[in-house]
């Protein structure tokens with residue numbers, strides 16, 4: 486069976502993401518300074534993560550910042566072996582859900598842990614990082 490006739494082209498593309506953070510910029514500023522916070526709706530009390538300017542439960546736009554702390558417990562994880570095109574050049578990685586004190590679940594990369602060593606229930610800690618573009622982000626590491 487022969488391959489269908491086709492034209493091939495290989496070009497690099499640059500993906501640009503502009504994520505509006507006008508109402509939640511404080512989260513990123515605090516993260517840079519070592520604090521890990523999120524939003525709590527002042528109308529219904531719902532705690533959201535990532536921070537939400539508008540409550541996903543009652544749609545109120547009124548919220549307050551609450552400290553999450555940095556200690557967490559690994560709930561589940563997956564080892565991403567086939568890296569998406571937007572992460573080309575990055576080694577396979579682990580992405581996980583960690584539960585912080587109070588029950589809020591946080592999705593983040595898990596750094597410094599081999600897939601065979603990751604276990605639900607293991608103690609984690611949130612750490613902040615700065616991307617090559619200068620953007621703050623957060624990861625889990627083993628506690």
Ligand SMILES: [Zn+2]
Pocket residue numbers: 526527528529530531540541542543544545
């Ligand atoms: Zn609410």
